Amino acid sequence: MADLVSHPDEVRVVSKRFGKGATSIDRYLELDGYKAVQKALGMEPDAIVNEVKNSGLRGRGGAGFNTGMKWSFVPKQSAKPKYVLCNGDESEPGTCKDRLIFEQDPHSVIEGVMIAGLAVGSQTGYIYIRGEYRYLSEIMQKAIADAYARKFLGKNIFGSGRDFEIYWHGGAGAYEVGEESALMESLEGKRGIPRIRPPFPAVVGLWGGPTVINNAETLASVPHIILGGSEWYANLGPAKNGGTRLFCLSGHLERPGVYELPMGYNLKKMIYDVGGGIPEGRKLKAVLPGGSSTPVLAADEVDVSMDFDSLAKAGSMLGSGGVVILDETACMVKFALRIMKFYRHESCGWCIPCREGTDWLEKTLIRFHAGGGLKKDIDNIQYLSENMLGRTFCPLGDAAAMPTISIVKKFRHEFEDHLDGRPCPFEKARAAEPVLA
Ligand SMILES: Cc1cc2nc3c(=O)[nH]c(=O)nc-3n(C[C@H](O)[C@H](O)[C@H](O)COP(=O)(O)O)c2cc1C
Numbered sequence: 069m070a071d072l073v074s075h076p077d078e079v080r081v082v083s084k085r086f087g088k089g090a091t092s093i094d095r096y097l098e099l100d101g102y103k104a105v106q107k108a109l110g111m112e113p114d115a116i117v118n119e120v121k122n123s124g125l126r127g128r129g130g131a132g133f134n135t136g137m138k139w140s141f142v143p144k145q146s147a148k149p150k151y152v153l154c155n156g157d158e159s160e161p162g163t164c165k166d167r168l169i170f171e172q173d174p175h176s177v178i179e180g181v182m183i184a185g186l187a188v189g190s191q192t193g194y195i196y197i198r199g200e201y202r203y204l205s206e207i208m209q210k211a212i213a214d215a216y217a218r219k220f221l222g223k224n225i226f227g228s229g230r231d232f233e234i235y236w237h238g239g240a241g242a243y244e245v246g247e248e249s250a251l252m253e254s255l256e257g258k259r260g261i262p263r264i265r266p267p268f269p270a271v272v273g274l275w276g277g278p279t280v281i282n283n284a285e286t287l288a289s290v291p292h293i294i295l296g297g298s299e300w301y302a303n304l305g306p307a308k309n310g311g312t313r314l315f316c317l318s319g320h321l322e323r324p325g326v327y328e329l330p331m332g333y334n335l336k337k338m339i340y341d342v343g344g345g346i347p348e349g350r351k352l353k354a355v356l357p358g359g360s361s362t363p364v365l366a367a368d369e370v371d372v373s374m375d376f377d378s379l380a381k382a383g384s385m386l387g388s389g390g391v392v393i394l395d396e397t398a399c400m401v402k403f404a405l406r407i408m409k410f411y412r413h414e415s416c417g418w419c420i421p422c423r424e425g426t427d428w429l430e431k432t433l434i435r436f437h438a439g440g441g442l443k444k445d446i447d448n449i450q451y452l453s454e455n456m457l458g459r460t461f462c463p464l465g466d467a468a469a470m471p472t473i474s475i476v477k478k479f480r481h482e483f484e485d486h487l488d489g490r491p492c493p494f495e496k497a498r499a500a501e502p503v504l505a
């Protein structure tokens with residue numbers, strides 16, 4: 069079980085049942101559980117879609133697309149069955165929030181999937197959980213079984229005459245399978261590589277049927293919107309960025325952890341107040357505001373609202389809510405290398421700019437960090453990354469390129485400090501530190 073953290077500025081919506089034993093279906097019912105789906109059963113599908121659209125809920129998986137709008141793209145009539153997929157693959161480095169939802173409030177995900185199904189006219193949902201979260205799958209599977217036992221799932225749910233089935237599915241540990249079309253390939257039992265789009269999943273998705281795919285936090289937010297109303301939810305955040313967000317604070321911080329804060333919360337306050345600041349009074353160097361795929365912000369750029377639009381204006385992205393803090397002791401060349409190592413390993417290898425680009429970048433960064441760098445390598449790293457941008461089948465290529473480009477641009481001086489056979493200055497400083505017995 070994860071250690072839960074808290075801060076007075078938190079606004080608990082998705083996390084309101086955390087730590088309250090809501091894995092038990094009885095406790096979940098005591099805490100307003102399954103009320104939202106019963107309310108939704110009495111609503112017209114379009115009314116559900118509009119409620120979610122007006123709430124300003126935007127996808128918590130990374131891209132930040134308006135959820136209700138996405139649901140509205142699903143055709144009303146379809147010869148093939150429609151599906152709702154919950155994306156619980158959560159593999160973005162720095163991101164660990166869906167894990168808490170599965171662990172602490174699994175029924176909220178079930179309820180969110182059911183409401184999405186009612187909105188788009190689907191009778192089947194899948195909850196896809198990252199392979200490394202196998203222990204959470206047990207919690208999720210039990211929650212599904214308990215919901216079936218109470219006849220909340222299956223035939224004639226809540227005596228409404230409607231049917232809804234939910235299946236759990238475990239991944240096998242591939243980051244790429246978090247990409248929505250690769251996830252559908254994986255669910256169909258194939259190798260998890262992406263599909264060429266269009267057609268988009270809303271029209272041709274799982275087994276060729278219209279499909280809604282949403283992140284677990286997105287879906288877990290939906291029951292609260294149905295019960296609390298779109299206006300209440302929208303007003304929690306700035307315009308077009310409704311609600312709250314589970315921010316995963318990690319790195320050089322006194323109090324790392326997952327905190328639920330209103331959308332638009334100030335990043336500087338998040339670091340120094342919520343996260344308790346940087347240990348031993350060290351200085352901030354950089355922040356990845358939304359997981360490893362997002363461009364880094366330098367220390368003088370952190371006075372920014374944490375919402376999709378403000379971060380885009382600041383040249384970065386809100387992404388998956390994984391906020392990684394780096395202090396002055398971090399080597400940005402090593403950080404770029406660590407990120408590239410991940411993407412090189414996770415590239416599915418289908419398209420050349422990503423497969424070769426991540427490999428060359430990793431090799432160059434390894435040599436560079438070890439002191440074998442040439443001046444022209446710095447421009448080459450940037451050039452290679454820029455040539456991956458927008459030239460790959462799926463956004464994994466962009467995800468590898470964007471942080472790298474920003475690190476070279478904003479921390480070029482650190483690359484220069486590694487030139488001419490000089491070893492990494494940060495490792496040299498660390499080696500000189502006295503070893504405590
Ligand atoms: C390489 C890659 C990995 C991704 N991994 C995840 C993931 O682990 N979880 C997730 O919800 N979305 C992930 N996404 C985003 C999904 O493709 C998709 O946009 C998301 O599930 C849509 O849900 P949302 O609208 O609720 O955010 C990933 C995208 C890419 C390109």
Ligand code: SF4
Nearest residue numbers: 417418419422460462
């Ligand atoms: S960008 Fe990378 S992960 Fe995506 S399809 Fe191409 S090779 Fe595969």
